[in-house]
Amino acid sequence: MTNVNAGLRLDNLPIGKFHRRLVVLVGLGMFWDAFDNTLSSAVLASMLPTGFSTLELNSLFLSATFAGLAIGAAFAGWLSDRVGRGFAFQFNLALFAVFALCASVAPNMEVLIGLRFLMSIGMGAEYVICYGMITEFIPRARRGRYLGVLGFFGGLGVSMSALVGWAVIPALSWRGMFVIGGVGALIAWWLRRKMPESPRWLESRGRYEEAEAVMQRIEKDNGAPIEEVGSAPDANQGADTAEEKADWVPITVLFGRPVIRRTLMALTLTVTCLFGSYIITGWMPTFFVKQGLTVSKSLGFNAAIMSGYVVGPLLCALVADRLGRRRSIMLFGTLAAIFAAIYPFMDAPALIMTVGFILVAMAASFLTLCLGTVPEFFPTAFRFRGGGITQTVGRICLIFSPFIVLGLYNSYGILGVILTVSGMYVAVTLLYAIARVDTSREALERIAQEAETGDAPEGPGAMSTRQRESDAAAGPSRSGPSIS
Template identity: 55%
Template structure:
């Protein structure tokens, strides 16, 4: 391998931000999308699988609650471990580790002889699944040019949303014929296939530069730029743009004066988006079943509502590109609150399914933009730990939530559960409107709180960078 001498700063961020979308970006986007698809499939198969196990007397409501709680405990540990691993040893080792773990565990879950075995297996499976949202959105932020970052966030969200929707459809076709175990087999085989395909993804040049491995960063950047240059001459990059300098920071920086505001906003947004999505995708079939529907009708009703997991991400491509993550979550957080206020008063089955579909669409849009936007709040050297902490707390709230949700449902019905979700989204929308950081069309380097202390105004450097990038596209 040819040795690359680096005598000047690499400027990874500025060089990546000025590139046009080319074959490299499309490969990365495809592989990230596939990972998100199977992560959504494995994460959301619990809704249909638990309903089928409950109907077949293979499990009880209490065991189902333990299955979900231990699964989310695994997700909580997994996302924090992936955040630490990514910032300490690099993005590449983390995104391959998570796929291998939850792929192999999914196959093992298909062989579980009882719930006593399946529950701890789901915990281990969750450790692997917990990292995919973090890794996919983080890699997208670090590889893709700022002019296309938000739009590509929406495209990856479509892959994830299709995974949620197809989980319900596949469950309707597979579970009545082959049983619930087949769902774990499908998810496990697909995940391991993506793990094999992603083995050639490169390390993030932004991270390499931040840890002082400039020669490796330069080599990867030259490969990416060389591929892009075959299509068209490359535009120049701003050498006076905010530049990364190597430094190591402890996790305590997340609670420092300059960063703690972002940390708290990220945590509260993640709690709201994860809890809302969990209730809408994980509990609806069980609720319908408890209200007297058959398993087949429950799954069919759920599948109709789950089309919102495709509609929402499709809208997110436009919303993210036009308004950015912050304004998108504010707008559709209010939509979630409004639809949630109407939902409990509907009685017509068509109206319930239609309103439910729109509510799920808004919930999914908030989930993808909320979690994806969180990664842009933190600098490269602690980006994954910051977003990982926010997701860890969010997923931690899900551990106790099954018991709370069942208590609300038994007392107030579906309306009470959806009403509680509406309140969460209203709070998140107001929080972002007052204290949120605008990241749309800004380079990741310009968002560094150590370089730019004002979170509410775009500095002149980032504004000039936006104009330059838009001119080149």
């Protein structure tokens, strides 16, 4: 057997029990990743009065977290493409769960920082793999909705981390937060231990019998007749299968022709969405405290910020498949730029909270769609390494972001910081509109072939492909054969 055609069959498969279970299990991992990632602020603040830590050690704790996240993102991409999605999916979750439990009994801050670094490697990997799993399993026409659902799990983890910290830390100290995060992650690991390997990846590695077995299991689980789902007109048969190559390609393919353009676009989207979200959710309250706006200290202000982080991905679930992911990214990027630009001029408490809520919702929507769409830029053979490298660069940028933000604030005030963020959203939205990165199966097939042979696109076929570049996966491809 050499023609499983897993990509086409997965895109033809109607949403069913398998997909819903997959999204819940992937979402649980995302929830606990976001929970453990966000507990830093409450945990570090509680350590200072007891003398367990200092401001300097707290800063080192945060730097170790960012460094671990960056390394984890790169490691996840390599491990997923080399060993398999399923193994990497479970390994990274177990990694940060075990080290979270170890962190709960750390004897001093120096040991805790080391454990946090190791824990963060697993957390950084989870984001790459979770978004990649949605790309590989969910049909193209419904993918935007489930990316939004996945983002909702992440936003809920952020919110619950703040709420649980408020209740748990006074009663059980900061150690209780690591216990809760570690135990929760281990439960998620146990629940998703039987998730199947990606048939796309199995086919790309030449393991056709295994890929066919997984496909039949998924089709049976969804109650779809295998002979109907697995079949397609002859004109479509080459659309996905040619993308699935059994040869391993080196990571340098991401920076050579013909992939470099989409790699740079993926990097730009990832850096912008992470940087913008980090500043808006992490720094804006501090800026307003500096300006004497006491409302920024209130529970209402924090609730508005956090609820926007939950509501934003739900907006993605509602509109992403109707507009297409490319148009949705442009929409939310534009709205984030507009509300970021007007936010510093709000002075009434009600306006600060309302505009702040909308701004955070738009930034969260932009973040969810960018991180979820980037894996679609690359063929199966190096999809996770493409997503991993872009997130690694994004996380590295976050390591230096506090110094950038403080420099802007000291030189130009809050207006300079927020207008810089607004300008970033404007620039990346315009760039994405012009670039029109093609994520159709036809384009990925061509890129996979060229990456394997090292050939650049040429001739009439390459020109026609460029001319047919489509909206970033607004349902079934408009540039490839219709399979709806």
